[in-house]
Every structure is written in structure tokens, then in C-alpha cells.
Amino acid sequence: MNEQQPPGARYRLWPPHPRALAGLGATGLVLAGVAGAFAYTGGFLSPGKLTQSRFIDRFQALNGVHPGFRRNHAKGVCVTGSFASNGAGTRLSRAAVFAPGSVPVIGRFAVGIGKPFMPDNETEVRSLALSFRPAGGEEWRTGINDIPAFPVRTPEAFYELMGASAADPATGKPDPARMQAFLAAHPESARALGLIRARPFSTGFANASYNSLDAFRFVNAEGVSTPVRWTLAAVDPYVAQTPAPDAPHDPNYLFDALIVRMQQAPLQYRLVVTIGQPGDPTDDATQPWPADRDEVEVGTLTLDHIEAEAPGNCRDINYDPLVLPDGIAPSDDPLLSARSAAYSVSFTRRAGEEKTPSQVQVPETQTPGAQAPVTPSDTGKGS
Structure with missing residues (x-):
């Protein structure tokens, strides 16, 4: 999908903002970093009350307006490379990306900050967004975070979380009582935060592992659907x-x-697919599946080129997780549709604004062994 043509109800973009919860310590860092990991589809909640525009308006109220930048995960850098499939994924999905061979990839590393000029220590959450581009025109976009669970289960809870994270006008800081009340009303969020805090964050992007959090369904050539x-x-x-x-x-x-x-x-990551079993929740991103579930390693992602955000590269891609090829389908997770239309609103707003250069600049030194960078214009998508 061309990001200059905002996606419809089936499509989305992607994630987080700054330390709005500074007064709450480490938990605040995590919540602030992951709070923006989803936005909302218009009219899905209460028609006339909560829309995708209101969600983006709240992001802007929390972070300020920074023309030309994403409304969340505003601070990032572009990478390109390739995904080499080993063919093992074909028994689960008929998507072309899993056929043996290599496909180009355009990606973006970012931190959970909604202000593009905030220092990196104002968040702990790292994210990686990817666009896989096999031959034939289909595309797979995904946005993933280095946390084991998402802190909310529903769009309603996310909207409440943003409200609880907002600074009190009288003090300029979040009110700890509001956050405590939110967690008391949402025990699933308190449990998810415990899982997130149980493992320290990595020292950087390169040695972090990134999780889809939401469930999807792979559909193979025989039509068998697997969570x-x-x-x-x-x-x-x-x-x-x-x-x-x-x-x-x-x-x-x-x-x-x-x-x-x-x-x-070059950086490398192993793409490992976890197979859900009957009873495993597909509609609740706060709950990881049991650790004993079968896993299939389906290939290796290699990232060999890095550059600052600029016209025509990852800056102009809407990493909507519901831009999916044949063979990958959404699950019943309510966050998936809720992470789609608001990304369209965010993209539309920034697309019409004057662009400011990113704070993250990259010296013109090519990575050893790197291939020529892939750009949206190479495939006619995302330009």
C-alpha cells in the first residue's frame, strides 16, 4: 500500500511517547514508552465520542505538535536490508515472503518518545518497524517492540491510560493517584507491567529482540489457519x-x-514464529502464550544499511500492521483494528506539514558488505 494513499479501516501505522509519567519512576518509563504503541479506528468505540482524530489529538496534547514528525515514535532512523527465508514457514503460510529465497526490506528503529528531540534516556522501549517487499507487489508491514506483553487489552483501556498519563496542569506532572486508579481498574495491565519489568531492557537496539505482541493468523496453501x-x-x-x-x-x-x-x-535477527494452541488468547495482547509452545524459525533478517530519515525512505512509510499479504490475516485482537485508521490520520497530518530534519543524523559511511539501499520508489510502494 502506498502510504501517500492513507489506508482504510483494515490498515494501520505505528507506536509511543515520552516520560509523561516521570513521577512514577521506572513503571512510568515503561508506560510512557508503550502507551503510544497503538492508535484508534474511527467510530469503533462510541460513535460521535471517540474517533481516530481524537486519539491523535490526545497524542498531540501529551507530546505537543512537532510538524512533519510521527505523532508517536517520532525519533527514529532508517535501515534497509533483506529477509532470507529458509522455506520452513511455507507449511504455516502461503505468503510469498516465506517461499525459499530473499526479499528486500525497508525498516525503521525508533524509541518510545513522542517528542523527536528528547534524549534517549527519557524512555526504555525500543521498536522496529519493517516492510517486507517480495516480488509480485504484495507487502507485509509489521511494527514490533522489545517488550513481552502490551500493557492494555482494549482500545477503551488505552484511551484511559493516555488520560491517566497526562500531566496535571497544576503541577506539570502526572498524578500518581490517577495511574494507581487506572491499574486498580485494570489488573491485566498491572500483570503485564510486572512481566515487562521482570527482564531489564537491553543496552541498545542491536541486542534487543522484538515481539509482535498481537496475535495474527497464518493461512497455508490448503487453507489451514493457525494462530x-x-x-x-x-x-x-x-x-x-x-x-x-x-x-x-x-x-x-x-x-x-x-x-x-x-x-x-550487518545486523542479523532470526524470525521465530510461535504457534498458538487451543485456549491460547488471540484477543488479549497483555497475555503472553505459555513458554512451551512450538516455535518455527522461518528465516533471517539482515540489515546492512542505515541512514537518516529523508524524503523517499522509511520516513514516508506508514508501518500499518494490517498491511498484510495473502497468507497472513489479522486475529480477533481488538487492538489491531484500533492501530490502523489513526495511523492514517497521523500520516495525513504530517504529510501536509513542513519537514524538519531528524535529530538523528548518520555519517556517510557505508556498512561493510552492504547492498544498495532499498527505497520506496524501488518497488513503487510507500513513495
């Missing part, structure tokens, strides 16, 4: 960041470390 989730597991060894830097001298330390790492050698 799945997926993970891009980092090949670089995980190293815990404990604690996060208080006030790093380099406000872009996460991105600068990623640039240095990619200029040394």
Missing part, C-alpha cells in the same frame, strides 16, 4: 541495561551506538 505470534531474535548477545543512564552526555546515545554497530558489520 501465531512472532519474534525477531537478535543474533547479537543480549546485555542488560541496569540502570538506564541518568543523563548521558550524548542525548542520542542509543542511535549513535546503533550507527557505529552497523558500520562495523
Whole structure:
């Protein structure tokens, strides 16, 4: 789908904002980082009351308006590379991306900040958005985070979470009592936060692993539908960041470390599909599936080129998770439709605004062994 033609009700874009919950400590960092990981489809809740425009308006109220930037996950950098399928995914899905061979990929690393000029230590959540582009014109877009669960189950709860995260006009800070009341009313969110806090965040983008969180369905050539989730597991060894830097001298330390790492050698991630079993929730992203579920490694993602956001690259792609090829279908997770139309609103607003250069700049040094970067114009999509 061409991002300059905003997607319809079946399509979306993607995620988070700054430390709106600074007064709540580490939990605040997590909630602020993941709160924006979804937006809303018009009229899905109460017609005439809650629309995709109101969701984006609330993002803007929380973060301010930064013309030309995404309303969430505003701070990011573009990467390109390829996905090499090993063919193992074809028993689960007829999608062309899983046929043996290699397809080009355009991606974007970002942090959970809605303000594009905030320092990296104002969040802990990292994200990776990808557009897989096999021959034939179909496309698979996905946006994934380095957390094990999403903190809310429904669109209604997300809207409440944003309200609870808002700063009190009298103090300029979030009200801890409002957040405590939200968590008391949503025990599933409290449980999800416990899972998120149980494992420290990684030291950077390169050694983080990224999870789909929402469930989808893979459909194979015989029409058999299988519930799945997926993970891009980092090949670089995980190293815990404990604690996060208080006030790093380099406000872009996460991105600068990623640039240095990619200029040394390509990054690689294993795409691992988890197969759901009867009874596993497909409509609740706050609940991870049991650890003993079957997993299938279906290929390897290699990212070999990095560049600053600019016209024609990842800056102009709406990473809608419901841009799906034949062979991949949405589940009954209510967050999926809720993460679609508002992304269209966000894209439409920023597309009509004057663009400001990203704070994350990349020296013109090619990664060893890198291929020519893929751009939206290479495939006629996202330009």
C-alpha cells in the first residue's frame, strides 16, 4: 500500500511517547514508552465520542505538535536490508515472503518518545518497524517492540491510560493517584507491567529482540489457519541495561551506538514464529502464550544499511500492521483494528506539514558488505 494513499479501516501505522509519567519512576518509563504503541479506528468505540482524530489529538496534547514528525515514535532512523527465508514457514503460510529465497526490506528503529528531540534516556522501549517487499507487489508491514506483553487489552483501556498519563496542569506532572486508579481498574495491565519489568531492557537496539505482541493468523496453501505470534531474535548477545543512564552526555546515545554497530558489520535477527494452541488468547495482547509452545524459525533478517530519515525512505512509510499479504490475516485482537485508521490520520497530518530534519543524523559511511539501499520508489510502494 502506498502510504501517500492513507489506508482504510483494515490498515494501520505505528507506536509511543515520552516520560509523561516521570513521577512514577521506572513503571512510568515503561508506560510512557508503550502507551503510544497503538492508535484508534474511527467510530469503533462510541460513535460521535471517540474517533481516530481524537486519539491523535490526545497524542498531540501529551507530546505537543512537532510538524512533519510521527505523532508517536517520532525519533527514529532508517535501515534497509533483506529477509532470507529458509522455506520452513511455507507449511504455516502461503505468503510469498516465506517461499525459499530473499526479499528486500525497508525498516525503521525508533524509541518510545513522542517528542523527536528528547534524549534517549527519557524512555526504555525500543521498536522496529519493517516492510517486507517480495516480488509480485504484495507487502507485509509489521511494527514490533522489545517488550513481552502490551500493557492494555482494549482500545477503551488505552484511551484511559493516555488520560491517566497526562500531566496535571497544576503541577506539570502526572498524578500518581490517577495511574494507581487506572491499574486498580485494570489488573491485566498491572500483570503485564510486572512481566515487562521482570527482564531489564537491553543496552541498545542491536541486542534487543522484538515481539509482535498481537496475535495474527497464518493461512497455508490448503487453507489451514493457525494462530501465531512472532519474534525477531537478535543474533547479537543480549546485555542488560541496569540502570538506564541518568543523563548521558550524548542525548542520542542509543542511535549513535546503533550507527557505529552497523558500520562495523550487518545486523542479523532470526524470525521465530510461535504457534498458538487451543485456549491460547488471540484477543488479549497483555497475555503472553505459555513458554512451551512450538516455535518455527522461518528465516533471517539482515540489515546492512542505515541512514537518516529523508524524503523517499522509511520516513514516508506508514508501518500499518494490517498491511498484510495473502497468507497472513489479522486475529480477533481488538487492538489491531484500533492501530490502523489513526495511523492514517497521523500520516495525513504530517504529510501536509513542513519537514524538519531528524535529530538523528548518520555519517556517510557505508556498512561493510552492504547492498544498495532499498527505497520506496524501488518497488513503487510507500513513495
